[in-house]
Amino acid sequence: MFPSTCAVCVSLLLPAAVLAQYNLVKEYSGETFFDGWSFYGNRDNLTNGNVNFLDDTDAFHNNLAFVNDAGNAIMKVDNSSTLKFNQNRNSIRISSSDQFTVGSVWVADILHVPYGCSVWGAFWSSAPAWPLGGEIDTFEAVNQDARGHMGLHTNPGCTHSSNAVQSSTLINSTDCSIQANSNQGCIITNPDPASYGEAFAKAGGGVYVTEFAIDGISIWFFNRTDLPSSLQGNVSSIDTSTLGIPVANWPADDCSVNEFFQPQELVFDITLCGDYAGAASVFYQTCTGVCYNDWVLGDPSNYDTAYFEVSYVRVYGQPGELTVIQPSGGPRSAEVRSFGTLMLALGSLFAMFWTL
Ligand SMILES: *[C@@H]1O[C@H](CO)[C@@H](O)[C@H](O)[C@H]1NC(C)=O
Ligand SMILES: *[C@@H]1O[C@H](CO)[C@@H](O)[C@H](O)[C@H]1NC(C)=O
Ligand SMILES: *[C@@H]1O[C@H](CO)[C@@H](O)[C@H](O)[C@H]1NC(C)=O
Numbered sequence: 001m002f003p004s005t006c007a008v009c010v011s012l013l014l015p016a017a018v019l020a021q022y023n024l025v026k027e028y029s030g031e032t033f034f035d036g037w038s039f040y041g042n043r044d045n046l047t048n049g050n051v052n053f054l055d056d057t058d059a060f061h062n063n064l065a066f067v068n069d070a071g072n073a074i075m076k077v078d079n080s081s082t083l084k085f086n087q088n089r090n091s092i093r094i095s096s097s098d099q100f101t102v103g104s105v106w107v108a109d110i111l112h113v114p115y116g117c118s119v120w121g122a123f124w125s126s127a128p129a130w131p132l133g134g135e136i137d138t139f140e141a142v143n144q145d146a147r148g149h150m151g152l153h154t155n156p157g158c159t160h161s162s163n164a165v166q167s168s169t170l171i172n173s174t175d176c177s178i179q180a181n182s183n184q185g186c187i188i189t190n191p192d193p194a195s196y197g198e199a200f201a202k203a204g205g206g207v208y209v210t211e212f213a214i215d216g217i218s219i220w221f222f223n224r225t226d227l228p229s230s231l232q233g234n235v236s237s238i239d240t241s242t243l244g245i246p247v248a249n250w251p252a253d254d255c256s257v258n259e260f261f262q263p264q265e266l267v268f269d270i271t272l273c274g275d276y277a278g279a280a281s282v283f284y285q286t287c288t289g290v291c292y293n294d295w296v297l298g299d300p301s302n303y304d305t306a307y308f309e310v311s312y313v314r315v316y317g318q319p320g321e322l323t324v325i326q327p328s329g330g331p332r333s334a335e336v337r338s339f340g341t342l343m344l345a346l347g348s349l350f351a352m353f354w355t356l
């Protein structure tokens with residue numbers, strides 16, 4: 001006879017359920033969208049693209065980063081300057097100052113993604129010590145690709161599991177190691193024909209949900225017409241178990257999230273040509289000419305569609321967990337400013353007493 005407490009024994013043998021409920025911890029939107037991001041402020045020495053990623057001052061001054069009349073954040077490539085040989089085109093790369101741990105979900109509502117020959121745009125995340133700590137590409141596409149794709153890049157040992165529960169059957173590669181296939185990553189293509197380019201923009205864009213969980217990494221994509229009510233409006237919490245099957249899923253069984261991933265900073269960037277969009281084997285799949293000479297140096301109107309328009313990025317964390325890491329490095333610029341203003345005020349007060 002079994003003791004009556006054995007119901008407990010059975011439940012102890014079952015793996016602990018992973019929470020799918022997350023609460024809002026951070027929102028980037030509207031007039032304050034660009035608060036809490038670092039602008040790269042250097043030429044693209046990361047992927048060898050033909051761009052200068054502007055610092056915040058130049059980006060705002062040149063109107064390559066701004067909030068439009070609809071309240072959406074625009075990040076764009078310079079489409080007004082004619083360049084001379086050897087010059088790079090100005091563009092944007094921003095990364096979040098905060099990092100988000102395992103047990104986070106980020107949701108991005110995007111109306112327009114950059115596209116066109118030579119263009120390589122992405123919304124992604126990585127650990128600062130990349131490749132240690134991994135990279136999660138939520139949206140990436142180049143040139144005149146038909147669709148966007150998703151992927152992971154890690155140290156060797158992480159692969160896309162055959163146990164993945166996902167809706168996309170377009171699996172391009174399964175080894176996530178940066179050392180495999182020239183750092184192709186483990187790539188899954190978004191089957192939605194409106195996941196990139198003009199089709200994405202015409203469909204009103206869509207919402208990407210990226211879940212960074214201990215039992216695996218998952219990405220959902222919903223186009224505007226298919227957006228579930230649980231993602232509409234100013235949502236203060238989300239439950240990923242209600243979102244249905246993700247479009248891409250990398251379960252932890254073949255890629256231990258704890259082993260290969262560390263807290264992630266979010267990144268938007270648009271580069272031109274470079275290691276991926278400009279690689280001959282990739283470029284000539286959908287474009288003609290010479291990437292730098294004919295496109296970057298060509299008519300600036302080549303870049304009229306090379307911009308992100310983002311309604312918001314929201315980050316959610318598991319309740320009761322510290323999921324937002326603010327790396328040390330002193331107070332944020334806004335706090336520095338108000339501290340400075342306080343000192344000035346105190347200074348003038350002091351000067352007033354001095355002269356009295
Ligand atoms: C890129 O250039 C910046 C500024 O010169 C430098 O600090 C950084 O280490 C460089 N990064 C790489 C990967 O070369
Ligand atoms: C991935 O596979 C799809 C379907 O076979 C193909 O259309 C696409 O070009 C591939 N993408 C990449 C990045 O290799
Ligand atoms: C939007 O998503 C739905 C469901 O995945 C799909 O049937 C439809 O074709 C998509 N619409 C566009 C414009 O791609």
Ligand SMILES: *[C@@H]1O[C@H](CO)[C@@H](O)[C@H](O)[C@H]1NC(C)=O
Nearest residue numbers: 024027029030234235236312
């Ligand atoms: C959404 O709600 C959060 C608090 O739950 C608030 O901080 C934020 O400003 C709201 N955003 C909008 C666009 O109303």
Ligand SMILES: *[C@@H]1O[C@H](CO)[C@@H](O)[C@H](O)[C@H]1NC(C)=O
Nearest residue numbers: 076079080303304305306307
């Ligand atoms: C640049 O592109 C924007 C759309 O992104 C467009 O409104 C503008 O007319 C284009 N041309 C110039 C010279 O800015």
